[in-house]
Amino acid sequence: MRRILVLRGGALGDFIVTLPALALLRKQWPNAEIELVGNATAADLALCDGLLSAAHSQHERRWSTLFGSDPLPRELSAWFGRFDLILSFWPDP
Numbered sequence: 001m002r003r004i005l006v007l008r009g010g011a012l013g014d015f016i017v018t019l020p021a022l023a024l025l026r027k028q029w030p031n032a033e034i035e036l037v038g039n040a041t042a043a044d045l046a047l048c049d050g051l052l053s054a055a056h057s058q059h060e061r062r063w064s065t066l067f068g069s070d071p072l073p074r075e076l077s078a079w080f081g082r083f084d085l086i087l088s089f090w091p092d093p
Contacts, residue, residue: 001029005080007088008038009058015042018089022051025087035083037063066090 004025008018015038025034033053036043043055062076072080080086 001032001084003083003085004029004032004034005083005086006034006036006038007086007090008036009090011039012042015039015045019046019051021087021089022046026051 006018006022006025008015018038022034022036025032034051035054035056036046036052037056038058040055040057043052046052047055062073065072065076071077
């Protein structure tokens with residue numbers, strides 16, 4: 001596993017309950033690039049601890065297309081295609 005994406009919206013508490021899952025991912029795949037789409041400010045905790053390689057803010061407009069019925073834009077689909085594993089902790093809106 002080379003690249004993992006975790007989708008986790010919400011605030012600080014939502015992110016904190018996700019930390020054990022991130023720790024298990026890092027333990028299982030220590031050399032993987034693990035990226036998060038979620039609370040970018042809270043994600044700094046995991047970035048500093050080495051659990052994440054990168055964080056993307058959940059407030060970026062591009063993520064809203066995930067909750068609609070239209071097809072994903074080509075660029076976003078290609079971006080998702082770079083990952084070997086995508087885990088979504090986002091509820092349906």
